[in-house]
Amino acid sequence: MLGTTSLRTCRVVRCAGNGPTWNGLGRACEPRCRSFCKISKQPKIRRNAFFVLSKVDEDRDSGGAGKLVEETPVAIELRSRLQETQLARRGEGTFDWLELEGAYVRVPAGIPEGIVHFVGGALLGTYPQIAYDDVLRRLSEYGSLVVVATPYDLATDHERIASTCMDTLDRSLMSLERTYAVAPLRGLPLYGMGHSLGAKVQALLSCRGPMSLPRGLSRAGNILVSFNNFSASDSVDVLQELVEPLLEKAAPGQISNSKEVQMIFQALRFAASSGIANFSPSPSETFNLIEDKYSAPRTLLCKFQDDTLDQSDPLENLLRAPAVTDVSRVLLDGNHLSPVYVNLKSPRPGFPDIQLGEVSGVEALAMEAVSFIKGFR
Numbered sequence: 001m002l003g004t005t006s007l008r009t010c011r012v013v014r015c016a017g018n019g020p021t022w023n024g025l026g027r028a029c030e031p032r033c034r035s036f037c038k039i040s041k042q043p044k045i046r047r048n049a050f051f052v053l054s055k056v057d058e059d060r061d062s063g064g065a066g067k068l069v070e071e072t073p074v075a076i077e078l079r080s081r082l083q084e085t086q087l088a089r090r091g092e093g094t095f096d097w098l099e100l101e102g103a104y105v106r107v108p109a110g111i112p113e114g115i116v117h118f119v120g121g122a123l124l125g126t127y128p129q130i131a132y133d134d135v136l137r138r139l140s141e142y143g144s145l146v147v148v149a150t151p152y153d154l155a156t157d158h159e160r161i162a163s164t165c166m167d168t169l170d171r172s173l174m175s176l177e178r179t180y181a182v183a184p185l186r187g188l189p190l191y192g193m194g195h196s197l198g199a200k201v202q203a204l205l206s207c208r209g210p211m212s213l214p215r216g217l218s219r220a221g222n223i224l225v226s227f228n229n230f231s232a233s234d235s236v237d238v239l240q241e242l243v244e245p246l247l248e249k250a251a252p253g254q255i256s257n258s259k260e261v262q263m264i265f266q267a268l269r270f271a272a273s274s275g276i277a278n279f280s281p282s283p284s285e286t287f288n289l290i291e292d293k294y295s296a297p298r299t300l301l302c303k304f305q306d307d308t309l310d311q312s313d314p315l316e317n318l319l320r321a322p323a324v325t326d327v328s329r330v331l332l333d334g335n336h337l338s339p340v341y342v343n344l345k346s347p348r349p350g351f352p353d354i355q356l357g358e359v360s361g362v363e364a365l366a367m368e369a370v371s372f373i374k375g376f377r
Contacts, residue, residue: 075123078123078124078344079123079126079127081344081345081346081354082124082126082127082130082131082344083127084344084345084346085130085342085343085344085345086127086129086130087345088345089130095129097129097133097149098176098180100171100172100175100176100179101168101171101172101174101175102150102151102168102171102172103148103149103150103151103168103169103171103172104128104129104148104149104151105146105147105148105149105172105176106136106137106140106146106147106149107140107146107176107180107182108140108141108143108144108145108146109141109144110144111144111183112144112145112146112182112183112185112188113143113144113145113188114143114144114145114146114188114189114190114191114220114373115145115146115147115148115173115185115188115189115190115191115217116136116139116140116143116145116146116147116148116190116191116192116193116223116369116373117148117150117165117169117190117191117192117193117202118132118136118147118148118149118150118193118194118198119149119150119152119165119192119193119194119195119197119198119199119201119202120132120149120151120194120195120196120198121195121196121197121198121226122154122196122197123154124195124340125151125152125154125195125197125198126151126152126153126154127151128149128150128151129149129151130342131340131342131356132149132195132339132340133342134341134342134359134362135339135341135362135365135366136149138362138363138366138367139193139366139369139370142366142367142370143369143370143373143374145191145370145373146176146182146185146188148169148172148173150164150165150168150169150172151168152164152165152201156279156280157279157280158197158200158201158204158279158280158281158286159204159280159281161201162201162204162205165201165205166205166212166213166214169214170214170215173185173214173217174214185216185217186214186215186216186217187216187217188217189218189220189221189373190213190217190218190219190220191219191220191221191222191223191373192205192206192219192221192222192223192296193222193223193224193225193369194222194223194224194225194227195225195226195339196225196226196227196228196309196336197228198225199224199225199226199227199228200227200228200229200286202222202224203222203224203227203286203290203294203315204281204286204289206219206222206294206295206296207289207290207292207293207294207295208293209293209295210295219295219296219297220296220297220298220373221296221297221298221299221300221372221373222296222298222299222300223299223300223302223369223372223373224299224300224301224302224312224315225302225339225365226302226303226304226307226309226310226312226336226339227301227310227311227312227315228309228310228311229283229286229287229311229314229315230283230309230311231279231282231283287314287315287318290315290318290319291318291321294318294319294325295325296325297325297326298325298326298328298372299319299325299326299327299328300328300329300330300368300369300372301315301316301327301328301329301330302329302330302332302365302368302369303329303330303331303332304331304332304333304334304335304336304338304361305331305332305333305334305335306334306335307334307335307336307338308335308336309336310336312329316329328372330368332361332364332365332368333360333361333364334358334361334364337356337357338357338358338361338362338365339357339361339362339365340356340357340362341356341357341358341359341361341362342355342356342357343355343356344356
């Protein structure tokens, strides 16, 4: 819990603009401090806000605001449940993913006909082998596909996330060929699949050209699910909208509605709106990259009927304009979390498990993805 001891890393003083600024971080007062004046009479919010802001600045190279989001009580609760679920599955003998070079790999029973590289959404993408297990399992079985899910830590530098995921994919495929009796993988078609932020990551990877892919692989297409390209400020609201209702099921009124959580989200909004925590590339830079350099020959956009966070429409307009890719789209029943179907175990006695999603949602998505890969769509 953030408290007064946190102020050792960020001493707040007054400035001529009647707003707080940093003292001891080697900066003079900056104009952006004025945007925080309205919280100056709320000491606890101020302490949390400026602890977050100073940590964003200190941790810019190691994740910045993304790292801080992962340290909020909301994110810690979600991560604890994902960890507990994985431990439970290991104990039951039902965890059957291969762990190779930081990736989680699923191999079909027969001869592989292709490879799917999967990147999940924010926070959930840290444990894709749990959060997206059902849809990825179906994808592998229905399509005779090797599925490689690459976890990542949340960060504001999305290009770095993309590079990390691609490096993990390359190493895991080499390990798979070397260690297991798997038919040669090089030469198989590679499909990128991503959900939410993971869809943006796949789009960024598709702007790098064929030389950026692991040796012997060529990108045959992308499956972009619930694509979004929000600014840092909007993404805080997105994260809060996604995670709080989820955790309210676990501990009504104790986690998602706590003043501490609300203040941390408010502080993150200030960090984002001040320009301290910006995504790289920015939303406009991302769309410019896609417009100029996107090279996947085929793209399937998957959108859910009740998904208010989806930005597939502007992406589709960009992809269709230069006609550099064959674009198809599908509208499915569900919402932004429909690709997720999992029973999250509670790490604490007396707290209920959380059931996320419905099997019909992951089944429909898997069938559409396989149809696209097989060329039926």
